[in-house]
Structure formats: C-alpha cells, structure tokens
Amino acid sequence: MTVELFVQYLFAGITYGAIYAIVAIGFNIIYNTTGIINFAQGEFVMLGGMISISLLPYLPLTLAIAVAVLVTMIFGALLEICFIRWLESPSVLRMIIITIGLSILTREAALHIWGESIRSLPYFVGNEITTVAIWGARISPQVLWVIGACGLMVLFLSLFFQTTSVGREMRACAANRKAAILCGINTRNMVTLSFVLSAGIGALAGCVMSPITSTEYSIGTGLAIKGFTVAILGGLGNSMAAVGAGLLLGILEAFSISVLPLAFKDAIAIAILLVILFVRPHGLFGSATAAGLKEF
Amino acid sequence: MKYRSIKFIIALLIASLVFIPTAAADTVKIGAILAVTGPASFLGGPEARTLEMLVEQTNAAGGINGKQVELIIKDSGGNPEKAISFAKQLIEEEQVVAVLGPSTSGETMKIKKIFEQAQTPLISCAAAEVIVNPVAQYVFKTPQKDSYAAQKIFQTMKDKGISKIAVLAGNTGFGKAGKAQLLKIAPTMGIEVVEAEVYDKKSKDLSAVIAKIKANKDVQAVVNWSIVPAQAIVAKNMRQAGWDVPLFQSHGFGNIKYVEAAGAAAEGIIFPAGRLLVADMLPDGHPQKALLTEYIQAYEGKYQEAASTFGGHAYDAYIIATAAIEKAGTDKAKIRDAIEQIKDLPGTGGIFSFSAEDHNGLDIDSFEMITVKGGKFVPYGNALAAPQNVKIQ
Numbered sequence: 001m002t003v004e005l006f007v008q009y010l011f012a013g014i015t016y017g018a019i020y021a022i023v024a025i026g027f028n029i030i031y032n033t034t035g036i037i038n039f040a041q042g043e044f045v046m047l048g049g050m051i052s053i054s055l056l057p058y059l060p061l062t063l064a065i066a067v068a069v070l071v072t073m074i075f076g077a078l079l080e081i082c083f084i085r086w087l088e089s090p091s092v093l094r095m096i097i098i099t100i101g102l103s104i105l106t107r108e109a110a111l112h113i114w115g116e117s118i119r120s121l122p123y124f125v126g127n128e129i130t131t132v133a134i135w136g137a138r139i140s141p142q143v144l145w146v147i148g149a150c151g152l153m154v155l156f157l158s159l160f161f162q163t164t165s166v167g168r169e170m171r172a173c174a175a176n177r178k179a180a181i182l183c184g185i186n187t188r189n190m191v192t193l194s195f196v197l198s199a200g201i202g203a204l205a206g207c208v209m210s211p212i213t214s215t216e217y218s219i220g221t222g223l224a225i226k227g228f229t230v231a232i233l234g235g236l237g238n239s240m241a242a243v244g245a246g247l248l249l250g251i252l253e254a255f256s257i258s259v260l261p262l263a264f265k266d267a268i269a270i271a272i273l274l275v276i277l278f279v280r281p282h283g284l285f286g287s288a289t290a291a292g293l294k295e296f
Numbered sequence: 297m298k299y300r301s302i303k304f305i306i307a308l309l310i311a312s313l314v315f316i317p318t319a320a321a322d323t324v325k326i327g328a329i330l331a332v333t334g335p336a337s338f339l340g341g342p343e344a345r346t347l348e349m350l351v352e353q354t355n356a357a358g359g360i361n362g363k364q365v366e367l368i369i370k371d372s373g374g375n376p377e378k379a380i381s382f383a384k385q386l387i388e389e390e391q392v393v394a395v396l397g398p399s400t401s402g403e404t405m406k407i408k409k410i411f412e413q414a415q416t417p418l419i420s421c422a423a424a425e426v427i428v429n430p431v432a433q434y435v436f437k438t439p440q441k442d443s444y445a446a447q448k449i450f451q452t453m454k455d456k457g458i459s460k461i462a463v464l465a466g467n468t469g470f471g472k473a474g475k476a477q478l479l480k481i482a483p484t485m486g487i488e489v490v491e492a493e494v495y496d497k498k499s500k501d502l503s504a505v506i507a508k509i510k511a512n513k514d515v516q517a518v519v520n521w522s523i524v525p526a527q528a529i530v531a532k533n534m535r536q537a538g539w540d541v542p543l544f545q546s547h548g549f550g551n552i553k554y555v556e557a558a559g560a561a562a563e564g565i566i567f568p569a570g571r572l573l574v575a576d577m578l579p580d581g582h583p584q585k586a587l588l589t590e591y592i593q594a595y596e597g598k599y600q601e602a603a604s605t606f607g608g609h610a611y612d613a614y615i616i617a618t619a620a621i622e623k624a625g626t627d628k629a630k631i632r633d634a635i636e637q638i639k640d641l642p643g644t645g646g647i648f649s650f651s652a653e654d655h656n657g658l659d660i661d662s663f664e665m666i667t668v669k670g671g672k673f674v675p676y677g678n679a680l681a682a683p684q685n686v687k688i689q
Contacts (some may be wrong), residue, residue: 008503008537009504009507011503012501013504015501128536128558128559128561129536129559129561131535138538138539139503139537140532214557253504254504257505262495262496262505263467263495263496
C-alpha cells in the first residue's frame with residue numbers, strides 16, 4: 001500500500017469516525033443523566049441537516065445552521081418534557097421503548113414534511129470538485145470541516161463538563177442521582193439539559209456532514225446503530241472513550257475495503273458490536289466493576 | 297322540508313339507477329400498479345402523474361372510440377407482495393382490460409405469472425431484460441433493454457480508445473442485473489473489467505472504494521450502475537480524489553435532479569438514455585421530436601417539475617395500450633394481439649415495433665449517448681466540444 005493510498009483511507013476513516021463519535025457522545029450524555037439509551041439520537045442528526053437545508057433559501061449558511069441547531073435543541077427539550085419528564089420512576093426498558101417510538105415518529109414526520117428526496121447543504125468552501133492535497137492524498141475541504149467541527153465539539157463539551165457549575169451538576173447527577181438530589185440539584189432539569197445538549201451536537205454534526213453524505217429522512221437509523229456500536233465499544237457513559245472508539249471503528253471500516261469487498265463494510269461494525277458485547281460488555285476503555293454497579 | 301329532501305333523495309336514486317350502468321358500459325378500465333411512495337417513488341411518482349395527465353387528455357378529447365378511460369392506480373410502494381395482491385384485485389374485481397406498470401423489475405417478475413394465467417396484458421415500466429426474455433405471451437415492457445445500454449456504453453468507450461475499466465454497482469436488483477450484463481458483454485466488445493465492486497445502496501460516502509480502484513493504474517474509465525443517491529456520490533468522490541478518468545453511468549441517470557445533486561462533479565458524465573432528455577436539441581422532423589416536446593411541456597406545465605425518462609416509460613405504456621384498445625376493442629386477447637402488431641409507433645423511449653418474439657419493441661438506436669455540460673444534458677459526440685476530462689480546480 002502506498003503512502004498516498006494509506007492517507008486516503010485514513011482520512012475517509014477519520015471523517016466517518018468523527019461523525020460516529022459525535023453520535024456516540026450524544027448517547028453518552030443522555031445515558032449519564034438518565035441511565036437509558038436514547039434511540040432517537042440519529043434523528044437529531046437528520047433534523048439538523050434537514051432544517052438547515054430548508055432554511056437555506058431564506059438565511060445565509062452560518063445563520064441557517066445556527067437556527068437549525070437551535071430548533072433541534074428545542075425539539076430535544078420538548079421530547080424530554082412531553083414524554084420522559086412526567087414518568088414516575090420509569091423502568092429502563094419502558095424508557096428505551098419510548099425513545100424507539102419517538103425515533104420512528106420523528107422519522108415518519110420528517111417523511112411527510114420533506115418527502116423522500118435526498119438533499120444536501122452546499123459545500124462550505126469551494127464546490128463538489130474542489131480538493132486539497134495532503135501528503136499526496138486528495139480530499140474534499142469539507143472533510144476538514146467535519147473533523148474540525150467534531151474536534152471543537154469534543155473540546156467544548158469537556159470544558160463544559162469540567163469547568164462550569166452546570167456541567168459539574170450534570171456530572172454529579174450522572175455519578176449518583178440520589179446524592180445529587182440531596183445536594184439540591186434539580187436532576188429533572190439536568191435530564192432536560194442532557195437532551196438539549198445531545199440534540200445540539202447531533203444537529204451540528206448533521207449540518208457539517210450534509211455536503212458529503214447528503215441528508216434524507218431515514219439517515220438517522222444507520223447512524224444510531226453505528227453510534228451505539230461506538231458507545232458500547234468505548235464503554236457506555238465515557239465520552240472521551242467514545243472519541244477513541246469512533247475513530248477506531250471509522251478507520252477499521254475504511255481499511256477493511258482494501259481487503260474485503262465493499263459490501264462487508266457495515267457487517268464489520270455489527271461484528272465488532274457482537275464481539276464486544278460477548279467479550280468486553282463494559283467496553284474497551286471501561287471498567288468491569290463500574291459497569292457492574294449500573295442498572296443497564 | 298323533510299318531505300322535499302326525501303323526494304330529492306328518491307330523485308337522486310332514480311337518476312343513479314338510470315345513469316350509472318350506462319356510464320359503466322361506456323368506460324374502458326385500465327389498471328396501473330406503480331411505486332408512487334417508498335424507495336422507488338422517484339420512478340412511480342412521475343409515472344403516476346404522467347398517466348393521470350394522459351387520461352385527462354384522452355377523456356377531454358372524447359376517449360377511446362367514444363369510450364371514456366377509467367384509470368385505477370394502485371400504489372405498491374415498490375413492494376412485490378403488495379403488487380401481487382393489487383394485480384389480483386385489478387384483474388378479478390375491477391376487471392380491467394390491461395395493466396400498466398409496475399415500476400420496478402422485482403415487482404414485475406413476481407406478477408408476470410399472474411398475468412399469463414389471467415390472460416391480461418401487462419405493460420411494465422421496469423428495465424430488467426428478464427421481463428421479456430424469454431417472451432411471456434401477455435407481458436410487455438417499455439424501457440430500453442439493459443444489454444443495449446451496456447453495448448452502447450462499450451461502443452462509446454471503444455471510440456474513445458478505452459479498453460480497461462472498473463465497474464461499480466449498487467446492491468439493488470437494477471445494479472446487480474446491470475453488473476451481470478456489463479461483465480457478460482465486456483469480453484465480446486474487447487473491453488476488460490479490471491476492478492468490480494458492489495456497494496450498499498444506502499452508502500453515503502464511497503471515497504474509500506474510489507481510493508481502492510484509483511490505486512489500480514490500469515483503470516481508464518469507471519462505469520457506475522446504480523440508482524440515486526449513489527450515482528451522485530460516486531461522481532463527487534471521484535472528482536474529490538482528484539481522479540479525472542471518464543465516468544459512465546447507467547440509463548438510470550436520466551433525471552436532471554441527479555445532476556443537481558452531484559453539482560460540478562456531474563460535468564462530463566456520459567450515459568445512455570432515451571431522447572427525452574435532449575428533446576429540444578433533436579433535429580426538426582425527427583419522428584420523436586414533436587411528441588417529446590409536447591409531453592415535456594404538458595408535464596412541466598402541469599406539475600412544475602422536470603420531466604424524466606421514468607415518466608416517459610409510463611407515457612409509452614399508455615400510448616401502446618390505448619393504440620391497441622383503439623384497434624381491438626376491450627377483448628383482452630385481442631388487445632394482446634394488437635400490441636404485437638404495433639409497428640413504428642413513436643414513443644418517448646424510441647420507435648416501438650413489436651413482434652411475437654420482441655415484447656420490448658425497441659432497438660439499440662433508441663438509446664442516445666448523453667453527457668452533462670454546464671449542468672445540462674447534451675447529446676454526446678454531437679456536442680461541439682464534448683468534455684473529455686473535467687479540469688480539477
């Protein structure tokens with residue numbers, strides 16, 4: 001394999017890995033505050049892309065993206081307030097079924113609003129055939145946008161969780177909910193906030209990836225499966241581990257093409273998920289003892 | 297007041313008794329099974345709209361032999377099981393004289409037998425060659441054959457001096473059938489397929505596979521055989537990788553929307569298609585010109601969307617059916633015979649001449665090689681300076 005080809009595969013892998021990582025982080029944020037997997041996470045990504053595309057004729061690109069992210073965040077908050085918040089000590093299974101239902105509902109609503117057609121945002125810089133050369137490989141500048149935006153989101157989130165008081169309250173809620181309540185933290189608001197945050201990062205990822213991958217009403221499901229794989233692979237609840245696992249999966253998928261037929265690409269992700277669930281259910285970077293203490 | 301309304305209802309009842317039976321006797325019932333919704337809606341949507349428009353036109357002009365046309369469209373959603381039950385419903389309950397559609401090859405193959413047994417003509421709008429090869433008594437189809445598309449592509453390659461190619465195909469029925477045809481016909485035309493890859497129809501990014509086939513320095517051109525959205529993604533990823541070999545697509549590229557989806561990367565794509573896409577550039581007096589421009593104007597005026605070759609397939613199915621009914625009346629066996637006797641009927645896909653052996657009726661010349669230039673379809677070769685390679689910025 002030449003250096004050029006290696007770099008080409010590497011960039012394809014990192015692009016996808018970054019998107020998977022963002023979806024996985026979305027899963028993790030909600031998992032940490034509620035203990036459930038929000039299967040509507042992929043739909044946030046779809047909504048971000050779709051809303052920004054619809055706004056584009058009326059607003060400049062940056063503003064369209066900003067409004068789309070904001071609207072998706074409000075949507076995330078509404079989902080939580082209408083369907084999760086009022087439940088009295090719900091079981092994990094019940095909440096998961098609710099999120100699956102919400103995911104289907106959102107998808108069908110999107111189908112009615114936007115139809116089947118596949119749309120995309122324009123390239124942020126240049127157009128469909130603009131390329132930049134990096135170490136002999138040629139990539140679209142949009143790839144750099146995706147990697148940059150995902151990197152920034154990770155940075156922003158870790159700063160938010162480490163340094164702000166709201167971030168610390170959310171972490172307290174994740175660490176021990178009862179103790180957090182006793183300290184006077186409104187855990188219900190923290191749950192809503194976690195939906196808002198993961199909707200926001202999902203929507204932003206949906207916008208930056210749209211020029212490369214296009215957006216249609218049904219892209220959420222596939223992304224949710226990949227993001228879930230990554231979240232499990234890294235260890236549920238650990239956002240930094242999700243970044244590592246996401247990049248790992250993306251790069252594995254990209255390089256698998258050089259030895260296996262392309263049609264096996266998705267099979268690899270699912271195979272990895274199965275192996276991890278059997279061998280290391282607490283994830284590559286997680287600890288077995290910590291996982292043993294959790295309900296799910 | 298009450299008494300009056302009762303009288304009114306009775307009057308209505310009598311009126312309906314008098315009018316409905318005569319109305320029924322004066323209509324010709326034609327069925328249609330189309331994928332109006334679902335993953336194949338890009339086919340079924342324009343097809344259904346085309347048929348609705350045509351029936352309106354026929355009825356406004358007095359119908360067929362003085363009888364109004366009653367069109368019953370069933371939306372299969374591209375699902376073969378639904379297509380089967382709708383086929384039975386149309387034949388047994390609605391007693392239609394012929395059925396137009398389905399939109400996809402998979403559905404058509406599933407209901408072929410039903411129409412043979414019920415001895416009802418079926419005019420499919422789907423592309424796969426197996427629909428009419430071997431010939432089934434009552435089954436016809438309007439889109440051009442896959443094998444002609446492959447031959448036409450290889451002919452163009454030979455003219456350009458290309459001999460080693462890569463084949464990409466989506467994992468749909470259309471993609472698989474196309475790949476099989478390409479691999480079968482390539483050796484007979486002196487073309488060598490050095491790379492062949494199948495990808496998932498829902499793939500969103502194919503840059504890794506493009507990198508793989510690009511690494512094979514022998515590849516002089518790429519043929520991609522798939523439906524939307526991969527058609528646009530392949531083009532984008534190739535140009536983004538800085539690879540400027542010619543890209544050929546299947547006849548499934550015949551919708552200007554796909555050119556828009558690929559943007560600047562669509563420039564220079566070469567593919568075979570019916571003349572509908574370049575109707576305005578046909579020489580005056582071409583047998584298809586008047587019909588094509590009329591259809592395009594009527595369709596675009598009515599629905600505010602660009603006419604595609606897919607809607608054209610339904611147009612052809614409709615004119616074939618109505619031409620046969622006009623000649624043979626409403627007897628199903630006679631309609632079948634009349635279709636086989638149709639000769640030199642201009643349609644959107646080409647000039648139809650059916651026979652007992654040929655239930656497609658089109659020859660290889662019904663395809664025109666078309667390329668994309670300045671975001672528009674133009675005839676390949678006839679164009680003054682056909683873009684051989686796209687300049688990378």
